Amino acid sequence: MKHKKHIIASPEHLRFAVLATDIAIFTVRDKKLLVRLIPVDRPPYFTDIKGLPGGLIDPKETAEEAALRHTKDKARIDPKKVHFEQLYTFSSLPRDPRGRVVAVAYIGLVPWEKLSASEQADSEEAFWFPTISKETLAYDHNEILDMAIKRLRSKIAYTTMAKKILPDEFTLTEMEETYESILLSDLDKRNFRKKILKLKIVTPLKRKKEGGAHRPAELYRFTSEKIKEIEVL
Helix, strand or coil, X not given: CCCCCCCCCCHHHCCCCEEEEEEEEEEEECCEEEEEEEEEEECCCEEEEEECCEEECCCCCXXXXXXXXXXXXXXXXXXXXXXXEEEEEEXXXXXXXXXXXEEEEEEEECCXXXXXXXXXXXXXXXXXXXXXXXXXXXXXXXXHHHHHHHHHHHHHHHECHHHHCCCCCECHHHHHHHHHHHHCCCCCHHHHHHHHHHHCCEEEEEXXXXXXXXXXXXXXXXXXXXXXXXXXX
């Protein structure tokens, strides 16, 4: 399905700023932090280039409602599965060469296990991309992505926000690997587990995860559905 392209007046004819939203949606798979990207085709400014999903905010909707709509229509992900947090408002004058556009950016987190097969799969319209890859994105999306990653790294260190990107049930090894994938650094396994258990932010489920190359490991879940401020790292 092709989406309608919004045409923005040139700067000399645009008296007021247009509002838009861009979303950095993250997941973790195979020990890699991935972000959802879409192709951007806006000649003569952008051709054969990637960007974050997003678009204009309709006059009859809020910024968050627009983010949900663009997550569904452009990122091709059910927004009900995603945890959203507002990131920052980007208002640099030259951020969109087609005109004066101010963007309200959001972070989205979704566990890989909650995605459907079609949401996990890459297509011509939306795809998952490793955040460690150096890729030039459209508009100021590199700046948005960099800030989103920094915010994510900061929040998982002092809150239980990692629960929004982990599956409902997980082993401590999977939890540790998720932190390492986001932080891009190795953690001391013994100290990490000791602190996590001491904080009592996770609860053992009295059953083990079977299968895989390793011996069965005990499963855990977060003790609270809410994100709590607590020094995890």
